[in-house]
Amino acid sequence: MAQTPAVALEFTHVAKRLGSRWVLRDVNFTLARGETAVVLGPNGAGKTTLLKLAARTWTPSHGNIRWFGGEAAESEGDVRIGYLGHASFLYRALSGLENLEFYARLYGLKRPRASAEAALERVGLTAFRFEPVRRYSRGMEQRCAIARAFLASPDLLLLDEPYTSLDLQATGVLDELVRGTTGRGGAALVITHQLHEAERLGDRTAILWQGRIVRSAESGEFAALAAAYRTLFERREHDGA
Secondary structure (H helix, E strand, C coil): CCCCCCEEEEEEEEEECCEEEEEEEEEEEEECCCEEEEEECCCCCCHHHHHHHCCCCCCCCCEEECCCCCHHHHHHHCEEEEEEEECCCCCCCCCCHHHHHHHHHCCCCCCCHHHHHHHHHHHCCCHHCCCCCHHCCCCHHHHHHHHHHHHCCCCCCECCCCCCCHHHHHHHHHHHHHHHHHCCCCCCEEECCCCHHHHHHHCCCEEECEEEEEEEEEHHHHHHHHHHHHHHHHHHHHHHC
């Protein structure tokens, strides 16, 4: 039997150019199975671009990305990715239940209705399952988007500022879902600009600054990384950037 790769996601000398601007430059990054890695950075640092490359939505201009030991073409269909971005990817005219049942069928789940119902229950939206998404509050829409991202029990979670608009209860639910994914051998990559989220979530944290990973640290070294992050911001303010 082939050995399961310990590495879930690997960036090797990855660069991405959008128009005339290099958004990412020579990024080397490894995410292990069972791990939650957090990427910190200010707006414009390239965090969302990094996540879109990891999600296979975009391809790198240079370098190589591997998922669970395989190239994109090799791993296509073998790796389930749960993506949560700035857009919810929900159809606003449809109810929460209709949205999730649609995605369950798209993912090929055997019992799409039951899977959708269970996902909505996990995020506390059962009472609102027949309401169209356009009537949801921002926080409710985010919870429904979280249910969509976790619907197919993903191997790799890619979460871009996932705690936006969530209350404490919903934050706890999301934390539990992330831990469930990593606990069964999956992996999570979380994008944020909040130090407290990085400290709570990350087994490892990296700072992405002007398209480059300038520092990374294990959870036990977070205090030093946080100090370095604050220093970068102070320098940027001093320089008027």
